[in-house]
Each structure stands twice: as C-alpha cells, then as structure tokens.
Amino acid sequence: MNKKNVIVLFGGQSSEHSVSLVSATTIIKGINQDKYNIYPVGITQEGRWLYYDAAIEKIATDEWKESGKKALISPDASDQSLLIFEEDRMRKVKVHVIFPALHGLYGEDGTVQGLFELAKIPYVGCGVLSSAVSMDKFYTKIVVDTLGIRQAKFVGVFRRNLETIDGVIENVEKTFDYPVFIKPSNAGSSVGVSKAHDRKELIVGLKEAAKHDRKILVEEFIDGREVECAVLGNENIQSSGVGEILPAAEFYDFDAKYNNAESKTVLNADLPEEVSLRIRRYAARIFEALDGKGFARVDFFVEKNSGEVVFNEINTLPGFTSISMFPMLWAEKGLQLEELVDQLLELALE
Structure with missing residues (x-):
C-alpha cells in the first residue's frame, strides 16, 4: 500500500498557541503510520514556518523551534508540495492531506484554509467560509438567528466605540441587567472573556476584550448548565452524546480550562432524553447551516429554570488535549483516538 504524506500544522500566531502544541502532539500520536508519513510543521508566534522532524514530545514543551528547518506550503496548485529548506538546498515533498491543529486567529478563521484551497491540497475540517463565519461570534449569531434556535441576546461593540465608552455603557445597561458576559468576537479557549x-467590571472587561479583537460581544447572562456536543461528517452528519462542563471558577475561562484541576467534564450529562436529543439535533443543524465539513464542537446552555436549550458557540477546530471534550465524547461512543483521526483524514480526502 502506498502511504500518503500528511502535514500536521501546529502552533500559530494566536493567543491559543500553547493549546495547539498539545493538540498536535495528540493528533500525531493518533495517526496510523502504516497509512501515512507524518510531516509536522510548526508556525512560531512570530509567524515563521518550520518543519520539525525530532522527538514529538518536544512539541508540547515548545522546544521544537530549536531544531526546526524553514518550510513552506507551496500555493502552486500544480505542485501540492511542502518545501523544506535544508542548508544550501530545497527539498520538495508531495502533500496528500493537511491536518491543521491550529486554534484561533490565522488558523481557525479561514485564512490558512484559503492557502490550502489555493494549493488544492485536501485538509481536515471546515472550508474558508464556514471557518471564517464560525470563528466570528457576531456573524455566527446572525446565521443561527435564521434557524429559530434560541441564543443569548447580545450587543455588538467595536473597539473604536470605546473612545466614547459612556455611550457603550448606557446601551448595555439599557439592554441588560447585570451580570453580563464580554467576549472578543474572534477568539477561542475563552481568551479575553470576562463576566461583569x-x-x-464592564469597563475592565471591554478593555480586556479589545486587546484581542476589534469586535466585542456583550451578552446576557444565561443561568444554565454548560453542555457540549461533537459533530462529525461532510454530508451525513453524526452527533455524539452530550457532555457537561463543571467549571472550578465562576465560568469556564482559559485558566479554569487549562490550569485548574478542579474543573471537571462529564461525558454523559444527566439530562432528560428529549433535551439531549434536541441538543444533538441542534448541533447538526447549526453545523450544516454554517456549511461545516469534517468536524466541530457545538456548545450550549441548558437553562436551569426552564430547561430550555440555548446555543452558545461553535468551535470548528476543537482541541485534542487530554481535557478536550471533542475526542472524549467520541471515545465514549466507541470511536477511539486512532479511529477518530483516521476518519477525519478520510473525510478530508473525500
């Protein structure tokens, strides 16, 4: 059997760089090396692309940069190559498929997917439009509004509006009661998110969110349980079971996710069957409406008083860390890491 060459692309210039390193390590370990030759390519926080061919364990510890060789994915569609620069020569490697293990800006927002499209190289996950719209919480809400699925009410704020912040505060306080959530429109892993x-606290939160994006959402507070559902497929979308987040902090921010061992995940949320089915159905509908391909994780609240399902957000390049819900939800359904990674690569090659 002829083995295919797969690039695992990791790192990147976003605030989720460190999370990407861990995801990539997991993904590389999950790739069937009888079927694929693996070419790990990292992007530094400064934007340098490096091919790394040493110990995989050094990716997560961020030591990989020390021995990386300059590398580029050629945008030439007749080429479909990884270009590796070694001393005084350049080596070309034919690329059959790319697995982007990038999170956040310049990885999850359609930008790097555009490069893959130019190069005509198959890749894991959503396309340019789906990635861009799903990454932008503001535009995701506009799409989901057309589905009749409830979501948190919001006010959009631009960074430039903060120059006259009194008007922003007046609009928020006229629209919502406290507490409210403040989120950068384009950021993941709860980076820059706060509760006011x-x-x-609203002023502090707005200024913090503005460090991460020029567009900010101020959302109503939903008093609910945080639940997540994974989706998989191109045309025939499968939904996993429903998992629940039990954050150690007041909400599931970056620190609660990655640094607080008290945060817990439950893989079979204790919900009425009808509610679980509705979440799974909503997850697939939202993924399809956003023109999703490959995989995603869709997050909801289940309101405590009413039991209503409220859409929160979608993540089109979910994490593959030891605490990431996406691979755990599929493992719970019997799809172990190696099979899951293999299926994602096959979906890309479709």
Missing part, C-alpha cells in the same frame, strides 16, 4: 457584575 457591575459597571466597573
């Missing part, structure tokens, strides 16, 4: 209980 009063005007002072």
Whole structure:
C-alpha cells in the first residue's frame, strides 16, 4: 500500500498557541503510520514556518523551534508540495492531506484554509467560509438567528466605540441587567472573556476584550448548565452524546480550562432524553447551516429554570488535549483516538 504524506500544522500566531502544541502532539500520536508519513510543521508566534522532524514530545514543551528547518506550503496548485529548506538546498515533498491543529486567529478563521484551497491540497475540517463565519461570534449569531434556535441576546461593540465608552455603557445597561458576559468576537479557549457584575467590571472587561479583537460581544447572562456536543461528517452528519462542563471558577475561562484541576467534564450529562436529543439535533443543524465539513464542537446552555436549550458557540477546530471534550465524547461512543483521526483524514480526502 502506498502511504500518503500528511502535514500536521501546529502552533500559530494566536493567543491559543500553547493549546495547539498539545493538540498536535495528540493528533500525531493518533495517526496510523502504516497509512501515512507524518510531516509536522510548526508556525512560531512570530509567524515563521518550520518543519520539525525530532522527538514529538518536544512539541508540547515548545522546544521544537530549536531544531526546526524553514518550510513552506507551496500555493502552486500544480505542485501540492511542502518545501523544506535544508542548508544550501530545497527539498520538495508531495502533500496528500493537511491536518491543521491550529486554534484561533490565522488558523481557525479561514485564512490558512484559503492557502490550502489555493494549493488544492485536501485538509481536515471546515472550508474558508464556514471557518471564517464560525470563528466570528457576531456573524455566527446572525446565521443561527435564521434557524429559530434560541441564543443569548447580545450587543455588538467595536473597539473604536470605546473612545466614547459612556455611550457603550448606557446601551448595555439599557439592554441588560447585570451580570453580563464580554467576549472578543474572534477568539477561542475563552481568551479575553470576562463576566461583569457591575459597571466597573464592564469597563475592565471591554478593555480586556479589545486587546484581542476589534469586535466585542456583550451578552446576557444565561443561568444554565454548560453542555457540549461533537459533530462529525461532510454530508451525513453524526452527533455524539452530550457532555457537561463543571467549571472550578465562576465560568469556564482559559485558566479554569487549562490550569485548574478542579474543573471537571462529564461525558454523559444527566439530562432528560428529549433535551439531549434536541441538543444533538441542534448541533447538526447549526453545523450544516454554517456549511461545516469534517468536524466541530457545538456548545450550549441548558437553562436551569426552564430547561430550555440555548446555543452558545461553535468551535470548528476543537482541541485534542487530554481535557478536550471533542475526542472524549467520541471515545465514549466507541470511536477511539486512532479511529477518530483516521476518519477525519478520510473525510478530508473525500
């Protein structure tokens, strides 16, 4: 059997660089080396592309950069090559498929997917449009509004609006009661997200979110349980079971996700069957409406008083860390890591 060459692309210039390193390590370990030759390519936080061919364990510890060789994916569609620069020569490797293990800006937002499209190289995950719209919480809400699925009410704020912040505060306080959530429109892993209980915290939260994006969402507080559902497929979308997040902090921010061992995940949320089915159905509908391909994780709240399902957000390049819900939900359904990674590569090659 002729083995195919797969690039695992990791790192990147976003605030989720470190999470990507861990995801890539997991993905590389899950690739069937009887079927694929693996070419790990990392992007530094400064934007340098490096081919790395040493110990995989050094990716997660960020030591990979020390021995990386300059590398580029050629945008020439007749080429479909990885270009590796070694001392005084350049080596070309035919690329059959790419697995982007990138999270956040310049990896999950359609930008790097555009390069793959130019090069005509198959890749894991959503396309340019789906990635861009899903990464932008503001535009995701516009799409989901057409489905009749409830989501948190929101006010959109631009960074430039903060120059006259009194008007922003007045609009938010006229629309919502405290507490409210403040989120950068384009960021993942809860980077830059905060919960404001009063005007002072709102101002601090807006300024923090503005460091991460020029567009900001201020959302109503939903008093609910945080649940997640994984989806898989191109045309025939499968939904996993429903998992629940039990954050150690007041909400599931970056620190609660990755640094607080008290945060827990439950793989079979204790919900009425009808609610679980609705979440799974909504997850697939939202993925399809956003023109999703390959995989995603869709997050919801189940409101405590009413039991209503409320859409939160979608993640089109979900994490593959030891605490990431996406691979755990599929493992719970019997699809172990190696089979899951293999299926994602096959979906890309379709």
